[in-house]
């Protein structure tokens with residue numbers, strides 16, 4: 270089931286990431302009272318940076334358990350928090366793609 274879900278998404282990961290990045294960008298001016306994303310974007314820098322570090326650790330722990338569904342779940346948490354981090358520091362998805370493409374051999 271977990272594998273199947275992942276495979277269905279494979280063909281449109283770019284669309285998914287762009288869509289999520291766009292939602293996150295739109296939360297720049299949202300109220301921190303109603304939006305977790307707005308709290309991360311507008312709150313203390315260290316809250317966001319600590320969160321993205323924690324999420325990376327949670328991916329590593331799920332890998333150590335070799336738990337497929339848990340790895341996928343925590344990876345999604347990490348990607349979301351990474352996208353919020355990129356938005357906060359002004360790095361676009363396009364720039365990220367450019368960096369990755371430039372490394373492609």
Ligand SMILES: N=c1c2ncn([C@@H]3O[C@H](COP(=O)(O)OP(=O)(O)OP(=O)(O)O)[C@@H](O)[C@H]3O)c2ncn1[C@@H]1O[C@H](COP(=O)(O)O)[C@@H](O)[C@H]1O
Nearest residue numbers: 289292293296299303304305306307327343345346349350
């Ligand atoms: N993709 C996400 C997303 N992924 C994770 N999270 C939040 O990130 C937090 C993760 O923190 P924790 O790891 O402590 O929470 P947890 O998963 O319950 O805990 P663990 O089991 O991992 O330990 C939770 O509050 C989640 O709700 C997200 N919050 C928002 N989004 C996206 O952002 C959009 C805007 O949402 P608002 O933030 O509500 O504006 C949403 O429509 C979603 O598309």
